[in-house]
Amino acid sequence: MSNNEQPARHIVSLSGGKDSTALAIYLRDRIPNLEYVFCDTGEELRETYSYLDRLEVFLGKEIKRLKARQSFDDMLKARGGFLPSGQVRWCTEYLKIKPFEEYIGDSICHNYIGIRADETYRKGYISTKPNIIAHYPFIEEGIRKEDVIRILEESGLGLPEYYQWRSRSGCYFCFFQQKIEWLGLLEHHPDLYEKAESYEKENPETGERYTWSQKESLKELRSPERRKAILEEYERRKDHPLKSRGNLTLANIFTPEESEDESCLICHL
Ligand code: SF4
Incomplete structure (x- = not known):
C-alpha cells in the first residue's frame, strides 16, 4: 500500500x-x-x-x-x-x-x-x-x-x-513578546529572563547587536527607568477608550507596529 x-x-x-x-x-x-x-x-x-x-x-x-x-x-x-x-x-x-x-x-x-x-x-x-x-x-x-x-x-x-501576564503561548524568549510581557517574564520567571538575556550579544568590531526585543537589549529593558516607562505606557493604553468597549485586547494594547499580528500559527494559537 x-x-x-x-x-x-x-x-x-x-x-x-x-x-x-x-x-x-x-x-x-x-x-x-x-x-x-x-x-x-x-x-x-x-x-x-x-x-x-x-x-x-x-x-x-x-x-x-x-x-x-x-x-x-x-x-x-x-x-x-x-x-x-x-x-x-x-x-x-x-x-x-x-x-x-x-x-x-x-x-x-x-x-x-x-x-x-x-x-x-x-x-x-x-x-x-x-x-x-x-x-x-x-x-x-x-x-x-x-x-x-x-x-x-x-x-x-x-x-x-x-x-495573567502574557498574551500568547510559545518559547519563553519569543521575540513576538511585547515589552510589558518581558517584564512579566522578569517578574514570574527571573531565571528565564536571565537566560534569555544571556543569549544577547554585541559584536565588538561592528557594534552589531543580537537582541530579542527590537531597539533595546533585555539588560536595558529591565533598567528602573525603562520599567517605569513601559508600565506607564501599558497603563495609558489599558485605559484607552476602545479598551473599555472591549475592542482592544491585551495583544494590541501596545504600539501599533507591535500589534501587527504576524506571529506563527503553529506557536501561538
Ligand atoms: S516564533 Fe515560535 S519557535 Fe520562534 S521563539 Fe517564538 S514561539 Fe519559539
Whole structure:
C-alpha cells in the first residue's frame, strides 16, 4: 500500500495556547481517530507543559510531543549566535514546522487550526506541504473568543496560567513578546529572563547587536527607568477608550507596529 492509500490522518496541532486547546476539546467527540500533536521547542514555559498535561488527562488520549533533532542551543551555535527574529524565523521552521512535517511524512493529513471567527486577519507560518490540508473549524462555525473561553471553562481547564501576564503561548524568549510581557517574564520567571538575556550579544568590531526585543537589549529593558516607562505606557493604553468597549485586547494594547499580528500559527494559537 502506498502512503497515499493509507487512511487520511486528522491532527490538531497544539501550541499550549487557549485557541488550539479549545479546538482540541471542541473536536474531540466530533472527529473519530483525532490525533493531538505538540511540537516542543524545549524552550516553553513550565505553565505550558503543565497545561498540556492537564489537557491530556481531559482528552483521555496521548498528546504526541515532537522534538527537533537538534536543540535550540545547537541550532543557534550553528548560526553563529544569530538570534531568530520576526524577519528570520528559523526557530519556527526548524523547531516547529519541520518536526511536524517529518512526523506526517507523505500521508494525507487534515490539520485543524484554531484561528477564531473574530480573527480571520491572522496569518503566519504553517506547513505548505501539499499533503497537509489545513482546516479552520472555528472560522467555519463562527466560534469567537467568548466561545473559546466558554469551552475552556466548561471543560474545567480554564485559561493557561501564563495568560495573567502574557498574551500568547510559545518559547519563553519569543521575540513576538511585547515589552510589558518581558517584564512579566522578569517578574514570574527571573531565571528565564536571565537566560534569555544571556543569549544577547554585541559584536565588538561592528557594534552589531543580537537582541530579542527590537531597539533595546533585555539588560536595558529591565533598567528602573525603562520599567517605569513601559508600565506607564501599558497603563495609558489599558485605559484607552476602545479598551473599555472591549475592542482592544491585551495583544494590541501596545504600539501599533507591535500589534501587527504576524506571529506563527503553529506557536501561538
Ligand atoms: S514561539 Fe517564538 S521563539 Fe519559539 S519557535 Fe515560535 S516564533 Fe520562534
